Amino acid sequence: MSKPVVDYSLYLVTDSGLNHPSRTLLQSVEDSILGGVTLVQxxxxDLPTDAFIDLARKVHAITKKYNVPLLINDNIEVALAIDAEGAHVGQDDISCVKARQLLGPNKILGISTGTPEEAKKALADGADYIGIGTCFMTQTKSPKRTLGPIGVRTILEALPADHPLKTVVIGGIKDDNTRRVIIHSAGANGRILDGIAVVTGIVGAKDAKVASEKLHSEFKAGFDIATKKIKGDMTGRATVDSVLKSLPQLLTTLREKSPLTHHVSNYVVMNDTANATLALGGSPIMAPSAVEAEDLSNVVSSVVLNIGTLTESFVDCMYEAGKHANRQSKPVVFDPVGAGATTLRRETTRKILNAMHVDIIKGNAGEISTVASLIGCDTESIAMRGVDSLGNGFVNPAAVVQAVATRENCVVAMTGTIDYVSDGYRTVAIENGHAYQGRITGSGCMVASSIASFAAISPNDHFAAAVAGILALNLAGEHAAARSDVHGPGTFRAAFIDEIANLTPEQMLSEAKIKAI
Ligand code: 3NM
Ligand code: MG
Incomplete structure (x- = not known):
C-alpha cells in the first residue's frame, strides 16, 4: 500500500488526562472527526504497550470509518501492531532515521521540532511533516520556552520553499489565536503552515465537534489570508488615490459615530490623549485594569496599547485587551513608546507582537527600528539602504515601514518630520505637520488615539485609518501653530486641542500634502 495523502489542516492530538469528563476519549475522537479533524495522533x-495497543485498535476502528489517518505517538511497536498509518516522534524519542527504518517507506512519519536546526535535520532524516512548537504556553506540556508566531516563522523560513515536507504548529493553539498564528507565521519564502495540531482545544472542549468546526474554519480563513499576503494580492485594497479622496468622509463618519476607543495608555499622556480623542469626535475610555478588558471589548470599537510608563499591571491589561479585541475583530493600535530604551520595554514589545495580532503599529523612527529588529525584519538590507549615521532617521524610511508592514502583515505608521504609512502594498509620505508637535509631550500618543478612532470606523482599511489619523492631527498642528495667540509649547498645547476640534472634512482634502511612494 502506498503512503496515504494527508490533509494536515486540523490535527487532533489526544490526551486521556485532559479529555472532557462528559465523554470517553473514543467519543472525543469521533466527534472531532465529525467536526472537521483531518488527522489523529x-x-x-503512561499506558503499558498492551493497553496502548488495545486502545489504539479501538481508535483506529473509528478513524478508518471516516478515512482519517491515525498516527501513534512515540511507540513504533504499537503503530506496527495495529497497522496505523504512521507515527509521531519527539526529539527525545526514537530517532527519526530509526523510526523510518522500522516503519518502512509507506507510513507517515512526523517529528517535533523547536529550532530551525531540528527542522532541517527532520527534513534530511526523511520525516513527512514536522510539528513546530511550542507556540504558546500550554498546560499540556511544560515548555522551557515558547516560540510565538514569530519563532514559528523563523523555522518555516529555514526550510526550502519547494520541499514537500509539511508543517503543523502545536502548543496552545485555540480558535481565537489560530487565524493570526497562520497569517503571522507565513514566511517570506512563501511557506505557510499546513495545519494546526491541537490537544486541549479539542479533547478538553465541552463539545469536541463544535470546537473542531471552529478551529477548522479559523484555519481556512487564516490560510486564505496568508496566501494572499504571500502573493502580494491587492484584492480588496483601495488605491492610494481613492484613499486620499475618502479622507473627508472618514472624518465626517468619525464625528457621526463617535466610536469608543479603549486606551491602555500611560500616566503622562492619558489626559492629552483623552482630550485629543474627544476633540476629534471620538470617545475615549481610559481603563488600565486587566479585569475590565473583556467587558470593555464588548462595547469599544478599537483599542490603543501604549507602553509608556510601563508596569506589570499595564502589561497584563494590554494582553487581555489585545486578546479580546482580536477575538472580536476590533482593531488594535500598538504604540511601542521608547521600545528600545530598556529590556522591559523591548521584551514587552516582543511579547505583545507575539501574543496578539496588532493591526497598526505607530512609532517614531527609533521605535519602528526596534520593532524591525525584534521581528527579525531584514534590518541588514534595510541598513544597506541606509540607516542615517546620526541615528535619528532612516535614509529610506519608506522602505523600512514597507518592510515591517509586510513582515507583520499590519499597517505601520512612522512619525517624524515627514510621516510614513504603509500596509506593505501601499506606502505614502505625509508632509503636513508642525515642529511644535514635537515640543509637547504626548503628541505622538495622540496620533495613535486619532488612528484608533479612524480605525474604528474604517474596519476594512486600516491603511486609510492611519493616513487619516496622522493627517488630522498634522493639520491641527499647522493650524494651531499659525494662531497669533500661540507663543510657545504651552499655548500650542491648548490651541492644538482646539484646532483638532475645528478641523473640517474639506481640509482633509484641500490641505493634505501626501505622496504615494
Ligand atoms: N507537543 P495544547 S506542545 C503534544 O511543542 C505537544 O512539541 C508540543 O497541547 C511541542 O494544544 C504539545 O493543549 C501540547 O496546548 C499541545
Ligand atoms: Mg511534541
Whole structure:
C-alpha cells in the first residue's frame, strides 16, 4: 500500500488526562472527526504497550470509518501492531532515521521540532511533516520556552520553499489565536503552515465537534489570508488615490459615530490623549485594569496599547485587551513608546507582537527600528539602504515601514518630520505637520488615539485609518501653530486641542500634502 495523502489542516492530538469528563476519549475522537479533524495522533504517555495497543485498535476502528489517518505517538511497536498509518516522534524519542527504518517507506512519519536546526535535520532524516512548537504556553506540556508566531516563522523560513515536507504548529493553539498564528507565521519564502495540531482545544472542549468546526474554519480563513499576503494580492485594497479622496468622509463618519476607543495608555499622556480623542469626535475610555478588558471589548470599537510608563499591571491589561479585541475583530493600535530604551520595554514589545495580532503599529523612527529588529525584519538590507549615521532617521524610511508592514502583515505608521504609512502594498509620505508637535509631550500618543478612532470606523482599511489619523492631527498642528495667540509649547498645547476640534472634512482634502511612494 502506498503512503496515504494527508490533509494536515486540523490535527487532533489526544490526551486521556485532559479529555472532557462528559465523554470517553473514543467519543472525543469521533466527534472531532465529525467536526472537521483531518488527522489523529494517539498520544498516551503512561499506558503499558498492551493497553496502548488495545486502545489504539479501538481508535483506529473509528478513524478508518471516516478515512482519517491515525498516527501513534512515540511507540513504533504499537503503530506496527495495529497497522496505523504512521507515527509521531519527539526529539527525545526514537530517532527519526530509526523510526523510518522500522516503519518502512509507506507510513507517515512526523517529528517535533523547536529550532530551525531540528527542522532541517527532520527534513534530511526523511520525516513527512514536522510539528513546530511550542507556540504558546500550554498546560499540556511544560515548555522551557515558547516560540510565538514569530519563532514559528523563523523555522518555516529555514526550510526550502519547494520541499514537500509539511508543517503543523502545536502548543496552545485555540480558535481565537489560530487565524493570526497562520497569517503571522507565513514566511517570506512563501511557506505557510499546513495545519494546526491541537490537544486541549479539542479533547478538553465541552463539545469536541463544535470546537473542531471552529478551529477548522479559523484555519481556512487564516490560510486564505496568508496566501494572499504571500502573493502580494491587492484584492480588496483601495488605491492610494481613492484613499486620499475618502479622507473627508472618514472624518465626517468619525464625528457621526463617535466610536469608543479603549486606551491602555500611560500616566503622562492619558489626559492629552483623552482630550485629543474627544476633540476629534471620538470617545475615549481610559481603563488600565486587566479585569475590565473583556467587558470593555464588548462595547469599544478599537483599542490603543501604549507602553509608556510601563508596569506589570499595564502589561497584563494590554494582553487581555489585545486578546479580546482580536477575538472580536476590533482593531488594535500598538504604540511601542521608547521600545528600545530598556529590556522591559523591548521584551514587552516582543511579547505583545507575539501574543496578539496588532493591526497598526505607530512609532517614531527609533521605535519602528526596534520593532524591525525584534521581528527579525531584514534590518541588514534595510541598513544597506541606509540607516542615517546620526541615528535619528532612516535614509529610506519608506522602505523600512514597507518592510515591517509586510513582515507583520499590519499597517505601520512612522512619525517624524515627514510621516510614513504603509500596509506593505501601499506606502505614502505625509508632509503636513508642525515642529511644535514635537515640543509637547504626548503628541505622538495622540496620533495613535486619532488612528484608533479612524480605525474604528474604517474596519476594512486600516491603511486609510492611519493616513487619516496622522493627517488630522498634522493639520491641527499647522493650524494651531499659525494662531497669533500661540507663543510657545504651552499655548500650542491648548490651541492644538482646539484646532483638532475645528478641523473640517474639506481640509482633509484641500490641505493634505501626501505622496504615494
Ligand atoms: N507537543 P495544547 S506542545 C503534544 O511543542 C505537544 O512539541 C508540543 O497541547 C511541542 O494544544 C504539545 O493543549 C501540547 O496546548 C499541545
Ligand atoms: Mg511534541
Amino acid at each position: 494517539l498520544r498516551e504517555k
